[in-house]
Amino acid sequence: MNTIIYPLQFEPILKERIWGGEKLKTLLNKPIVSPITGESWELSTVEGDVSVVINGYLKGKSLTELIEDAPNEILGTAVYARFGKQFPLLFKYLDAREDLSIQVHPNDKLAKERHNSFGKTEMWYVMQADTDARIIVGFKEDSSKEEYLENLNNKTLVSILDDVKAKAGDVFFLETGTVHAIGAGLVVAEIQQTSDITYRLYDFDRTDAEGNKRELHVDLALDAINYSKVHTYKNYEKVENKSNVIVDCPYFTTNIIPLDGEVDFSKSGETFTVYMCTEGGFKIEIEGETYSYIKGDTILIPAAVKTFTVKGTASILEVFIS
Structure with missing residues (x-):
């Protein structure tokens, strides 16, 4: 392939x-x-x-x-x-x-x-x-x-x-x-x-x-239940046009990107990235091609895609494995 x-x-x-x-x-x-x-x-x-x-x-x-x-x-x-x-x-x-x-x-x-x-x-x-x-x-x-x-x-x-x-x-x-x-x-x-x-x-x-x-x-x-009191609510920052960490655990890292404008991304190739659009809409530009997304879309960005630009007005969950 x-x-x-x-x-x-x-x-x-x-x-x-x-x-x-x-x-x-x-x-x-x-x-x-x-x-x-x-x-x-x-x-x-x-x-x-x-x-x-x-x-x-x-x-x-x-x-x-x-x-x-x-x-x-x-x-x-x-x-x-x-x-x-x-x-x-x-x-x-x-x-x-x-x-x-x-x-x-x-x-x-x-x-x-x-x-x-x-x-x-x-x-x-x-x-x-x-x-x-x-x-x-x-x-x-x-x-x-x-x-x-x-x-x-x-x-x-x-x-x-x-x-x-x-x-x-x-x-x-x-x-x-x-x-x-x-x-x-x-x-x-x-x-x-x-x-x-x-x-x-x-x-x-x-x-x-x-x-x-x-x-x-x-x-x-x-035998599966944890009978201790647990704390599940996560506080997080929402700095515009930046990946803000919400959850960072051994199984996945989830950030939130409050997007209003244009952000360039550079990835290592070590992990895939998934975007879930939770509000608004945005575009991804890769090597001169443009892809458009709306609220409710989920996108898998293969690890081979190492540089791209995201632009629009949206709230995006960004998920990968670190």
Whole structure:
């Protein structure tokens, strides 16, 4: 394959969810057809849900094909050395018309042993929040397996969990083991390790259209939960036309770029970069070519693209592996 010299966009993988709505269409321009669309998987190599390119001469190629053919050019030299031909992150937009289930994700060790998967460290960037929207993140105070099980069995689990109001621009970083739930009335950008392993603890006794409750994973979750109080809210700067660090962890680095004008970027070739446009619109210029993006677009800039210019008025999440 020739060196890939342009930003790649992918067909969104749309997911119906019992808690989903229609904001992915009205706010983020996704081509949803169901009124209960909860997720748009923007960039994925999860088995059965692999992203496919929709622009340029690589249109129709899957992300796994691109990595197989040109791992250093797509992933970057350092990422390839660390992860092999695995794309280590998963990017989504979520629309919670109703509360999501209360859930937890296992760490790398448990996920590898049980599911031959990565764990699922993740972060949420709140793009839109209805009045009084909130999230659940961890326990109010240090807890224990015994206290947790007692409240779970009594259907009072919510009473010992931390309930936090959320507004647009808020960021929450959730390490594995953190009990959590996105609340009704939120649209979020989610950045996470490549994993689809979720242990569902409680689902508010909801039933689907056939009257069935969703499966719970109470036993699996017991050893995955962190019963200590955690601090998930991230403060960050928003200096214009600069990459401001929000989250810097072993699995990914996420910056925010409040763009108003023009910024030149120079990359090392060690890692890919992903841009998620959370507000406004912008253009990327590479070797005389111009590519345009709007709110809701997610763009993979291959590691082989080392210099480019970004211009416009937008809020952009910038993600890479350091």
